[in-house]
Amino acid sequence: MSNVVSVKRFKQFPQLMWILLFGSFITRGSYYMVWPFLAVMLYEKFALSATHVGLILSSAAVIAVLVSFVGSALSDRIGRHQLMYASGILYIISFSLLAQVSTIAGYALVITLCSIATALWRPLTSALIGDIIDDKATRELAMQSLYFVVNVGCAVGPMLGLWMGLTGEQSSFYITAVAFAFLLALLWWGFHQHSKIEKIEPVIAKVTENNEDTASLATQSQSQPSSKTKVKGKRQAAAGNQIIKVLIADKLLQCLIFANILCMFIYAQMDSSLIQYLTRAKVPDVLELISAMIFTNALVIISTQFLLLKLMANLSLISRIQIGLVLLMCSQIWLAVNPLTLFWGWIGAIVVMSLAETILFPTMNVHIDRLAPDHLRGAYFGAASFYEFGYAIAPLGGGIILDNLGGPWLFFIAAALTLIVMYLYSILDKMPRPDFVELDKLKEQGI
Known part of the structure; x- marks a missing residue:
């Protein structure tokens, strides 16, 4: 029965x-052909x-995180499309220069x-999924699916690069630039088609209302916004000062961000320090070992993700995360x-x-999606991009530990940090949150 439901939800995409x-x-596959070997290139060249x-x-990563937060919050005001185009063009330019x-x-x-x-693209994609899919269960399946295909690309990329002799070759960065150019063309077409559908839906709804031949209902529908309009209204951007106030007041979000900064610091040691x-x-x-590790990482994820999702379906998000930790x-x-x-x-x-990772990463995105009010989804995913501070400082922190203490100590310290993350997740439910219902009322009154 659950399989039938899943198929139906896929059809709702x-x-x-x-x-x-x-x-x-295609973009993750081309990205992982070359990016993991950047540290090797820097060591061998210089x-x-x-x-x-x-x-x-x-x-580089610290600067990117700061830009990501500002960009994601700004996307609530000027739209995801424009910023996605801008970050895609930046991808093309930067990877071309990197070659x-x-x-x-x-x-x-x-x-x-x-x-x-990269830091701009990820939260924008997650926020866009929330914009185009209203049903909560379908939206969570979409996020799981996105994570799945990213890891398929991660599995294919390094092995294909190794087979083609591109591993460690600087010129192979052009492949990622071409992949993003192709994706931007697809997105332009997709946004155009999606806007057409959004324009047609109200016309169909109006025709349906007229066919019901109920004048009172027709009058009511004109004076009151539809459920879809209400959802869109919620998604209108909040003022910048209101966003900051909400994020400061949400202590649960702050505790979650700190926990996940540590979590990302631990996980990122595989991509840099290891x-x-x-x-x-x-x-x-x-x-060959590095390529095999990247391939194994992605293969395990794509082969176990939906199985683990089904096995843990009856567990709370926090319980799933504790098992992952x-x-x-x-x-x-x-x-x-x-x-x-x-x-x-190894x-x-x-x-x-x-x-x-299979348990933790998609669950983190779902967690933020459940915490975020509709009209602040971009801001919340932008705030969640502060997780990337852990990823950002991991190469430097890991490098210092490697130079001074050695590899084994690096991973013993990472294991100890995991205990701290487990404690922070255990106290999340005790953290205070803003009253979003009251905030919505104040916003409607123009306060």
Whole structure:
């Protein structure tokens, strides 16, 4: 029965949602052909220390997070379309430049542009899903589906890049630029079609009302906004000062952001510090090992995501997240004790970490979607992009620990941080929140 319901919900996806899914697949696939090997390129080209590589990546990511918050909140006022086009164009420009730069300063600047584009794109996509799908269950399935296809792209990308001999090649950044150009063309067409449908729907509704031949109902419908109009009205942008006041008053959101900053710091060690650790330790066949880890990560996610979703359907979001955090902690301990030359030991640790990610990441998005009022969805997803501070400081923090304490200590510290995250999630329900009903009333009165 649940399978039938899922199929019905998939059929409820608007055309624009399918474009987002396909576009996410091709862009993530091309992105992961090259981006994970950036730290290796910097080390091999310029012989930079782990701390210096981390400083370049972290500085770019911190700037990107700040831009992302402002951009996502602004999208509630000027629309997702324009900002998505802008971030897509920035992707194309920055990845094209990344294929050509030859100096440390050039890399630092262009990596920053790439990071800004990525940080803008992700929350805008999540907020757009909320805009185009009203039904809560269908919207959550759409977010799970987006996460699924992103990881299919992550699985295909590095292995395809390795097979084509593109791994570690600077010129391969052009592939990502072309993929985003294609996605922008698809989005332009999708937005155009979606706007046509939105214009036709009120006409159909009006014809239906006339056919009912009930004058009183017709009069009532003209004087009162439809449910769809009400939803759109809620989604009108709040004033900037109101957004800041709401976010400051929402202590639950602040606690959640801090917990997830730590969570992202832990997880991001795989993308930056682990790769640096393996490269500098002269692990045999390091590029093949890195590709295999990325492939394993994505393969585990795409093969277990919907199974785990079904198994945990009766658990609360917080319970699911706590289970994911236990697995994340176990993976960090495994990484800390694994012998350098034990290839399958690294793969095993990544399997456990991937199971944790499968539970944690889509659940985080669903959690924010449930917390966010409709008219502040962009602002809340923008605030959630502060999670990326954890991802941003991970290369620098991990690099400092690597240079001073070594790889095992890095992962033991990450395991200890997981315990702090588990505690913060356990106290979330005790955190105060704003009265959104009262805020809506004040907004209607123009206060």
